[in-house]
């Protein structure tokens with residue numbers, strides 16, 4: 001299987017983490033979504049990650065790719081039944097944190113005159129609110145085995161810290177302590193943005 005991903009994408013990182021946790025060997029193909037001609041032929045949305053299966057079938061969107069990898073992987077599921085609506089809601093907060101962080105970055109690298117202060121403030125506020133919410137729910141991140149909400153919190157915070165610095169820590173000391181411990185896990189360390 002081949003995963004089209006990139007060195008800084010939090011969504012590709014999610015798929016890489018799930019593959020590692022389940023002992024699934026993936027060929028990782030570095031792909032720049034803004035320049036790749038091949039990508040649009042695989043995914044009409046022209047977004048990474050994309051997973052191409054051995055039979056040529058194409059899956060895209062990190063949610064779908066992660067659920068697929070979990071369904072074929074060895075070891076315990078990262079999508080347990082227990083408490084699933086609540087942990088899945090928390091998963092979407094972590095995923096949305098990553099989305100807001102990516103969108104803020106995309107605004108910041110636009111040429112002068114094309115940036116929108118309104119949109120940047122909207123993404124910044126979304127990041128702050130998501131961080132505060134994860135801080136409120138940090139006990140649920142600390143307890144129990146690895147789950148997709150924890151993976152999404154790590155990829156969201158990881159992108160915020162990589163692109164926008166450590167300010168988020170001021171609002172969330174408990175979350176920062178959890179994150180500093182969690183990110184030492186092998187699958188997280190190996191996939192950190194660079």
Ligand SMILES: N[C@@H](CCC(=O)N[C@@H](CS)C(=O)NCC(=O)O)C(=O)O
Nearest residue numbers: 009010011033047048049061062063
């Ligand atoms: N909902 C998608 C989001 C994917 C996404 O936004 N990928 C970014 C890279 S981090 C991308 O390909 N951006 C290209 C663009 O915006 O044109 C997922 O979870 O897979």
